[in-house]
Amino acid sequence: MTLTEDFHVHLYGVLSSEDIWTLGRDRYKNYADRLSWYEQEFEKATKKKISARLYWDDPNGLELLKSHYEMSSPGDFSIFQAKFNLLIALFPLVPSDCTVLRYVAQKDQRAGLTFAEYRTPFPRDLNFETIKSFCQCADDLNQEFSGAFTLRLAFSLARDPLLGLPQWEVLKKGISGFEKMVSGIDFCGSEIDAPPQLSKPLIELIKKERPSLAILMHVGEQYSHLSQDSALRLIYDAARLNCDRLGHATALGTPPQSQEGQEPVAVRTAHLKWLINEAPSLKDLGYVVHVNDIKKELTSLASQPPEKLIKVSLEFETLRPAITAYLKKQGSLLETCPTSNSLIGQISSLNELPFTYFSDHHLDFIVGRDDPGIFNITLEHELNIVKKITSIETLQTIAVNANRLSERYSRS
Numbered sequence: 001m002t003l004t005e006d007f008h009v010h011l012y013g014v015l016s017s018e019d020i021w022t023l024g025r026d027r028y029k030n031y032a033d034r035l036s037w038y039e040q041e042f043e044k045a046t047k048k049k050i051s052a053r054l055y056w057d058d059p060n061g062l063e064l065l066k067s068h069y070e071m072s073s074p075g076d077f078s079i080f081q082a083k084f085n086l087l088i089a090l091f092p093l094v095p096s097d098c099t100v101l102r103y104v105a106q107k108d109q110r111a112g113l114t115f116a117e118y119r120t121p122f123p124r125d126l127n128f129e130t131i132k133s134f135c136q137c138a139d140d141l142n143q144e145f146s147g148a149f150t151l152r153l154a155f156s157l158a159r160d161p162l163l164g165l166p167q168w169e170v171l172k173k174g175i176s177g178f179e180k181m182v183s184g185i186d187f188c189g190s191e192i193d194a195p196p197q198l199s200k201p202l203i204e205l206i207k208k209e210r211p212s213l214a215i216l217m218h219v220g221e222q223y224s225h226l227s228q229d230s231a232l233r234l235i236y237d238a239a240r241l242n243c244d245r246l247g248h249a250t251a252l253g254t255p256p257q258s259q260e261g262q263e264p265v266a267v268r269t270a271h272l273k274w275l276i277n278e279a280p281s282l283k284d285l286g287y288v289v290h291v292n293d294i295k296k297e298l299t300s301l302a303s304q305p306p307e308k309l310i311k312v313s314l315e316f317e318t319l320r321p322a323i324t325a326y327l328k329k330q331g332s333l334l335e336t337c338p339t340s341n342s343l344i345g346q347i348s349s350l351n352e353l354p355f356t357y358f359s360d361h362h363l364d365f366i367v368g369r370d371d372p373g374i375f376n377i378t379l380e381h382e383l384n385i386v387k388k389i390t391s392i393e394t395l396q397t398i399a400v401n402a403n404r405l406s407e408r409y410s411r412s
């Protein structure tokens with residue numbers, strides 16, 4: 001079985017070190033300020049001082065670029081973001097500049113893909129004319145490919161509605177007339193201080209104004225700032241917001257390292273209140289909430305500073321089956337990206353990669369590359385990892401899910 005459709009891939013993340021080096025050669029001098037921002041952020045995350053212009057000025061520049069850009073060993077999300085920033089610095093969305101989209105789509109088509117939904121960043125200064133020209137470019141490319149390869153865009157909006165709502169207003173105007181080119185709205189970036197509930201007003205507005213757009217939420221991927229029980233709650237909340245697809249959901253699929261977690265008082269308080277509010281639903285899903293015990297804990301937390309870190313004993317083993325049952329009931333579709341999970345999620349064992357759990361518990365999922373250029377991987381590579389431990393039936397379901405999505409978005 002092969003897979004030729006990718007529904008979890010970030011447009012710029014497709015670019016490899018060689019691609020960046022080739023495309024950057026003619027433009028790096030124009031973006032000195034943006035590159036110095038990249039260098040500063042890189043230093044903050046890695047404690048390494050670097051000079052981006054050496055990528056092109058030094059005879060060993062390509063090797064240097066590779067060593068900074070590619071993620072070959074596990075590291076947390078801030079390390080990944082520091083690498084991704086090179087793409088943000090070098091390739092701002094500029095009206096009528098179709099270079100990256102064309103380059104990436106042609107590269108994927110040559111690699112044998114038949115469909116890709118590219119998650120596209122939404123910089124602060126993006127205006128509707130730029131979006132329009134970007135959509136026009138997508139339309140032109142689709143016509144050039146004449147069915148051999150189809151691409152769709154999913155714009156990544158800010159999770160915080162204070163930023164996301166104005167972005168949505170600009171985006172709506174920009175995609176008008178190009179509705180077919182845009183298949184979804186993505187929420188990615190840092191999950192710290194950005195639980196799915198924060199995006200609720202924005203998601204509800206998008207669903208009301210453009211019901212055909214899929215809501216794609218990266219959730220439960222970064223959870224080192226909270227306990228894994230709280231991360232499970234966020235996955236449940238994302239499903240309850242009727243997100244069409246959940247990205248990674250690592251916290252659901254990967255067991256915690258210990259039975260104890262740590263999180264700020266404010267997060268624990270939110271979790272306990274959630275348990276009380278959801279007690280009837282959770283009971284139906286097989287998880288019993290001990291309301292009196294929780295009320296006692298809430299009382300003791302009330303006098304403590306919200307940011308204080310506290311230890312919590314996890315109920316992961318009993319809570320996880322309930323969350324799993326909920327996702328099944330909702331018909332949630334999960335997106336799994338094995339290499340990304342093993343590197344950013346810092347998961348070394350194949351059996352602990354999230355898809356193993358998804359597969360064992362018959363959750364619906366698809367396989368994507370996430371940022372193949374940074375991880376130096378292909379879709380086939382990702383599928384081969386999944387093949388190592390899943391059944392033929394599961395592989396068939398993955399293919400059917402991907403096929404169903406490509407048919408839906410080819411039409412609409």
Ligand SMILES: [Zn+2]
Pocket residue numbers: 008010188218247370
């Ligand atoms: Zn992603």
